[in-house]
Amino acid sequence: QVQLAESGGGLVQAGGSLRLSCAASGRTFETYTMGWFRQAPGKEREFVAALSWDGSDRVVTDSMKDRFTISRDSAKNTAYLQMNNLKPEDTAVYYCAVYRYARVFGALESNYEYWGQGTQVTVSS
Numbered sequence: 001q002v003q004l005a006e007s008g009g010g011l012v013q014a015g016g017s018l019r020l021s022c023a024a025s026g027r028t029f030e031t032y033t034m035g036w037f038r039q040a041p042g043k044e045r046e047f048v049a050a051l052s053w054d055g056s057d058r059v060v061t062d063s064m065k066d067r068f069t070i071s072r073d074s075a076k077n078t079a080y081l082q083m084n085n086l087k088p089e090d091t092a093v094y095y096c097a098v099y100r101y102a103r104v105f106g107a108l109e110s111n112y113e114y115w116g117q118g119t120q121v122t123v124s125s
Helices: none
Strands: 003-007 010-013 018-025 032-039 046-051 058-060 068-073 078-083 092-102 112-115 119-124
Touching: 003 092, 018 032, 018 092, 018 119, 032 068, 032 078, 046 068, 046 078, 058 068, 078 092
Parallel strands: 010 119
Antiparallel strands: 003 018, 018 078, 032 046, 032 092, 046 058, 068 078, 092 112, 092 119
């Protein structure tokens, strides 16, 4: 059974940093794009970042690209989201996800097949 487990969320003051981890189990995803999404209270889930299986393609939403970095360790079947200079508007539940198709890079939410349960990030002002 495939499972994605996010960790690293929590409460942080504005300007602080957090590093989210997403550990996959049940199968290996070394040939799949992994992504991060977030959902703030009362809002729809939105794309944050994605990284291709080989690291050749990487995208971070414009409003976050100067502060957030996505990375992965294929040997550990784990993806990471480093978040710096956090702002109150970054408060959300953060989800990691794995793309539906191998060796394809994309950011469209509907093309992500496996999802974690999410980890809460709260940024206080």
